[in-house]
Amino acid sequence: MHHYSQNTALPLWPNKIPNSQESGEEEIVISEDIIRISKVQNPTIEVYLPAKKIATGQAVLIFPGGGYQILAYDWEGTDFAKLLNSKGIAGIVVKYRLPNSKSVTEKHKVPLQDAQRAIRLVRSMAKEWNISPDNIGILGFSAGGHLAATLGTRYNEEVYAKTDAIDQESARPNFMALIYPVISMAAPHTHQGSKTALLGEAPSQGLTAHFSNELHVNRDTPPTFLVHANDDAAVPVENSLLFYTALRKYNIPSEIHIYPFGGHGFALGLSNDHLASWTKQWIGWLSNL
Template structure:
């Protein structure tokens, strides 16, 4: 067998293998139809220093990881990475989570949502929610091709991504953009949501950076109330799973406590796990035997909903 043939065979094998394992990246919006967008010279940035940090997102996408059909539960989870509405901790609280979900037969879908930018957007405070609503509708519209159940689509958000997830869970039926195609006829209501050390309130217990980045330094009181999601819970808010560490000094645990109480008051199915230690931003917590149990508790909870 000559060297040229061996090289071609090896390259072909690599391409097939890569094609079998590659994730799917889909733009959330059709080209040149991104709501609230302002044309500018701002460029998207990707920086890796232990964690892949994406900032100045220009074209939002969903990155889809599907389990093998024989393992699939037909559940799907859209994942919103955190980063204080300034960056996205894209692998740490995004793609790593999606791959982990695949191991449980759940489709993991990472949302690369736009971050508030006065340079690239008008009414920037609405932009993350606009992208979140569209992402949920897009996934629901593709349920058949993704081999998922259109009525088993949940969301999972971490930190500021938890704020966005809880905003979607409480503002899913509000019109924040003009419909542009058939996708926008789909419901934007998640069937369930999980929130990890989430920013919930923009009151005294908030994370200052997330609040400032989304609604500015001196927001009007009605804007603060609108994005304090413990005040926006209704009987139609999706069932919710919360997990948080008591010693979180970045986003106080009271955020989860406030949201749990609001859910309870409205009769919404809610489960909460508060851990004594873990700090903030622990993701899968693979190095902590106790804390990493949140993943199994979440899987058990999702199964209980079915």
Template structure:
């Protein structure tokens, strides 16, 4: 009997903390552009955790100890071509790295475009991204972070979503639901790892097709070619890429660097000669393994 009570207590404690660290982006039954369907979310664990067909978008919050906390937070958008999320490789692993430096790491499990479970699927990742920033800003006190120190990082297609958020944060893509939507969706800074930026000639065709279809209009191509959407309000930007990336050409980062620079926005860029695509933290590469520290130096320079 004693052991059963202890087990029950442990389960209750674990449940409490799980609810405290994973939050749904939207109130139940109020998820914009959502259709009830037979589509189910899929988690596949091999070398990395791949999540697809996301139905209930969430944020997973990793907080540093209060004694180490800098007050900064970074929302993390994993990549995967808008078809899957490389959830640990470009998500929770990044959050844990940030925690070790006193920064809150918040992984966004955003919805991926679907013809089955969504209406107007091309805007769905963006509206989840906007809501995620607003939700974190609205809970800044609870998370022990400063509401004006909330940045974002995205990798590959997650970099496209992050750069879309950084250039379209003011656009109304959904109707306000609650007080959280009174918060600003503008990130205070933005880091982009080997990002898809353009939907023009240098794009990643899979990401483009999954988001806006096989035969998009020129207006849609321009709208989601984020080098064309930069303004003076685009957040300070950090860019990371490898020259030998054959999946997402390095020209994507070069285009965005020039666009941001031309608007007078603070920008820094690290281009490595080798590394390919999708190297995550790059811990097994002597040249790449320090990129995270270079990003941290840049964040410090913004203080």
């Protein structure tokens, strides 16, 4: 097992996938300007390891965005794994199941099940992959940022029955980066598309509150790095501000960058030198944790 070729995709669940049913549905991968994956059937992690000579021992699990309807798999996924590798950091892209698939039951639980399992799987492989088990963090974009923030606040919640030794590992990320994230599921700041996809047309107040991550920060929430553009018309900047305010209340060491322009979904931000500086700020923050 030691000779991991780059980007080996490993299934998250070797046996039965929780909250899944036979549907005959097939996964769809559309490669146009970016790779968009929908109807995920078999969730995986795709592992990009840096050269041993430069490895820092740090690892980041990456949750692409796409409104809980698709995954922007290269744009907010593999491109970042490659960036991280160049800095000696392992980058692990999580292909998580989406609630709009016919193959899933109890839809709102499914992304968090995959997220918890993914970080446990990486921890269980830490030695093998030259990763420090207490230096494993997460990066999420948009709806993937909502999933990352859910994992960072609900890593202890039992959302699936433990099946094997991997499930004994901690699901707590050691740090989080949330990039133009959906945080709240409540009016007026939520992203309606993500909310409807995850929670359905008319969720109860209880369910809405349960997935409004700003309400679940506590003193054990990991250090967090937030990035948002002020002119984001899809996911209002208030999402990041609400989360940052909650982190401050508990004195969680965190950093926030609000850019005046950038809109939503800018990823590496390469169209604008100023916006593109966020990844440099983030890598600096990672090395100082």
